[in-house]
Amino acid sequence: MTPPPPAQPAVPPPAPPLVPPLVLTVAGSDSGGGAGIQADLKTMLALGTHGMSVLTAVTAQNSLGVQGAWELPVDAVRAQYRSVVDDIGVQAVKTGMLSSAELVETVAELIGATDAPAVVDPVGVSKHGDALLAASALDSVRTRLLPVATVATPNLDEVAQLTGVQVESDTDLRRAAAAVLEYGPRWALIKGGHLAGDAVDLLTDGSEEHWLRAPRLDNRHTHGTGCTLASAVACGLAKGQSVPEAVAAAKEYVTGAIAAGFPLGDGIGPVDHGWALRRDTP
Numbered sequence: 001m002t003p004p005p006p007a008q009p010a011v012p013p014p015a016p017p018l019v020p021p022l023v024l025t026v027a028g029s030d031s032g033g034g035a036g037i038q039a040d041l042k043t044m045l046a047l048g049t050h051g052m053s054v055l056t057a058v059t060a061q062n063s064l065g066v067q068g069a070w071e072l073p074v075d076a077v078r079a080q081y082r083s084v085v086d087d088i089g090v091q092a093v094k095t096g097m098l099s100s101a102e103l104v105e106t107v108a109e110l111i112g113a114t115d116a117p118a119v120v121d122p123v124g125v126s127k128h129g130d131a132l133l134a135a136s137a138l139d140s141v142r143t144r145l146l147p148v149a150t151v152a153t154p155n156l157d158e159v160a161q162l163t164g165v166q167v168e169s170d171t172d173l174r175r176a177a178a179a180v181l182e183y184g185p186r187w188a189l190i191k192g193g194h195l196a197g198d199a200v201d202l203l204t205d206g207s208e209e210h211w212l213r214a215p216r217l218d219n220r221h222t223h224g225t226g227c228t229l230a231s232a233v234a235c236g237l238a239k240g241q242s243v244p245e246a247v248a249a250a251k252e253y254v255t256g257a258i259a260a261g262f263p264l265g266d267g268i269g270p271v272d273h274g275w276a277l278r279r280d281t282p
Helices: 036-046 074-087 101-112 135-148 156-163 170-181 225-238 243-259
Strands: 022-030 050-062 065-071 092-095 118-120 187-191 199-204 209-214
Touching (some): 022 074, 022 101, 092 101, 101 135, 118 135, 118 225, 156 170, 156 187, 187 225, 199 243, 209 243, 225 243
Parallel strands (some): 022 050, 022 092
Antiparallel strands (some): 050 065, 187 199, 199 209
């Protein structure tokens, strides 16, 4: 009589797939794909998070500039936000183009009621100098949006727009940061990329300072750097990193993206959001 075959060990059920950290961008669309919502979602994918979006405006935009912009209704912005956050949840929020006072105040209210860190990129003008924020909205940014920010990430033009502080050298960055912190964000990241010499940024909460330096890269194709940096910071926070850790990692990522920036159209091309994904590819 043939003995029965040995019993096969039970195969454990497959583990449920891991859900990546959840990051939400609240920003405008860049039809050229280099900045705005498009840059944010590319950054979030490249850094191993799940990106979600709330569209605030549609722009007609290319490598030469912004040819037109159309703001979405506040109700549409609120509905998108609630749809995502109430069902899926979120571990970090990043804001970009909020063109009117009404939009700024609505988004500030939504973020203030959300238990997640918020990275506020107070977008005022495009890379080409096109206005993306109404002058009437500046006070709402100061009094409503910045107070709910975990990190505010203005460039030097935006610092001047919001605070009146003109930054001419590295030594002015402390003064700029202090002026931004007066409006209530927990941390200020003052981006000194428009200064001569190395690309120097200052991160501070008013007590500790972190100076971030990178060599100045000879590449004019830098469209989307601000959106990309803020989104990368949000990704780090969603992963549980501290603010200084998230900002340092974001600085490294955006420096690589600038180095790999490529020409597109007849003007300023975008940074390369996928550069890190190809880093180890022969």
